[in-house]
Amino acid sequence: MASEYRHDPIAEQAAQWIMLLTADDAAERRQARAGFDAWRGADPRHAAAAAELEQFIGKFSTVRANSGDDSRAASAALDAAHTSRQRRQRVKRLSAAVTLAVVLAAPAWLALQAWPVPYLLADLRTGTGQWQTQLLADGSRITLNSGSAVNLHYDASRRSIELVQGEMLVDVAKDAQRPFVVETADGSIRALGTHFVVERKADATTLSMIESKVAVQTANQRAAHTSSSGGTLVTAGQRVRITAGAVTPAEAIDTRSLADAWRRHQLVVRDLPLSDVLDQLARHRRGHIHYDRAQIAQIRVNAVLPLDDSDAALQLLLVNFPTLRIRTITPWLVLVDAP
Numbered sequence: 001m002a003s004e005y006r007h008d009p010i011a012e013q014a015a016q017w018i019m020l021l022t023a024d025d026a027a028e029r030r031q032a033r034a035g036f037d038a039w040r041g042a043d044p045r046h047a048a049a050a051a052e053l054e055q056f057i058g059k060f061s062t063v064r065a066n067s068g069d070d071s072r073a074a075s076a077a078l079d080a081a082h083t084s085r086q087r088r089q090r091v092k093r094l095s096a097a098v099t100l101a102v103v104l105a106a107p108a109w110l111a112l113q114a115w116p117v118p119y120l121l122a123d124l125r126t127g128t129g130q131w132q133t134q135l136l137a138d139g140s141r142i143t144l145n146s147g148s149a150v151n152l153h154y155d156a157s158r159r160s161i162e163l164v165q166g167e168m169l170v171d172v173a174k175d176a177q178r179p180f181v182v183e184t185a186d187g188s189i190r191a192l193g194t195h196f197v198v199e200r201k202a203d204a205t206t207l208s209m210i211e212s213k214v215a216v217q218t219a220n221q222r223a224a225h226t227s228s229s230g231g232t233l234v235t236a237g238q239r240v241r242i243t244a245g246a247v248t249p250a251e252a253i254d255t256r257s258l259a260d261a262w263r264r265h266q267l268v269v270r271d272l273p274l275s276d277v278l279d280q281l282a283r284h285r286r287g288h289i290h291y292d293r294a295q296i297a298q299i300r301v302n303a304v305l306p307l308d309d310s311d312a313a314l315q316l317l318l319v320n321f322p323t324l325r326i327r328t329i330t331p332w333l334v335l336v337d338a339p
Helices: 009-021 028-040 046-069 071-081 085-094 096-103 108-115 220-225 257-263 274-283 310-320
Strands: 004-007 132-135 143-144 149-152 159-171 180-184 187-193 195-200 205-211 215-219 232-235 238-242 268-273 288-291 300-306 325-330 335-337
Touching: 009 028, 028 046, 132 238, 143 149, 180 195, 187 195, 187 220, 195 257, 205 215, 205 232, 215 220, 215 238, 232 238, 257 268, 268 274, 274 288, 274 300, 274 310, 300 310, 310 325
Parallel strands: 004 325, 159 180, 288 335
Antiparallel strands: 132 143, 143 159, 149 159, 159 195, 180 187, 187 215, 195 205, 205 238, 215 232, 268 300, 325 335
């Protein structure tokens, strides 16, 4: 099938009508209704879309009134819109619009999903698409990329950074009296003087060493108060994955390419599943990239992609994978699949 990277105008218009017809202000809803009726009658395709929208809006409004606009209201509305097996295929055409409607009707819920409380309370954090370099009190330097957050724990005997979420580049200043430690829920990384990248993912922490070496402890070892000598040694040119109970065998990485990628705000991909690549691009994009991980699982990527321009990165993926289909429903919602 031919590749596709385009806007779906009817779905985009439908999403806009959902926003207007579910507005909090009753006067705005009445005004929108007149325009919606005219739009519905202008094209048979609009009429078909309108029928689905009105069913969804009715169910969503009822659930919202009963549930106070919380996340359960959003979930219940989506479930209601998909209860009929016969309607499911028709609703599929508007799934992107429905998703956007829930986002617009429950902004507080969306904010908490995108930016959890630990992120909001962190000492240092970056928003979507932002990069920040911070010189710390001891002379160490950290660079946070998009959507990242850290807490700083410095005192007379220790230098500790908790990576709450996201990814950071660390350049440690030497201080023999105070070990430098990066901590996540998965484990601890201890160094005296070194240069490395740490990424906190949903199920693990990834450590990529650029210079020198560190000792890694899992969360289980840390909880058992195991001495640092009992940790796993990771040296320059190695990458490991840390979970609460284990450290994976090290794989080799190109340290120069990694350092250059951080300086140029690039994503260097070597034989990764497409879903992992889209995860990375989504962190740097204002909006949502929707895809079925299982459906694109067979696609593996080798590429260098710009993180500051996710549209250009998606276009590069499309050039390299002609069977891929990328549809921009709105600037805030992109659908990716391989039909």
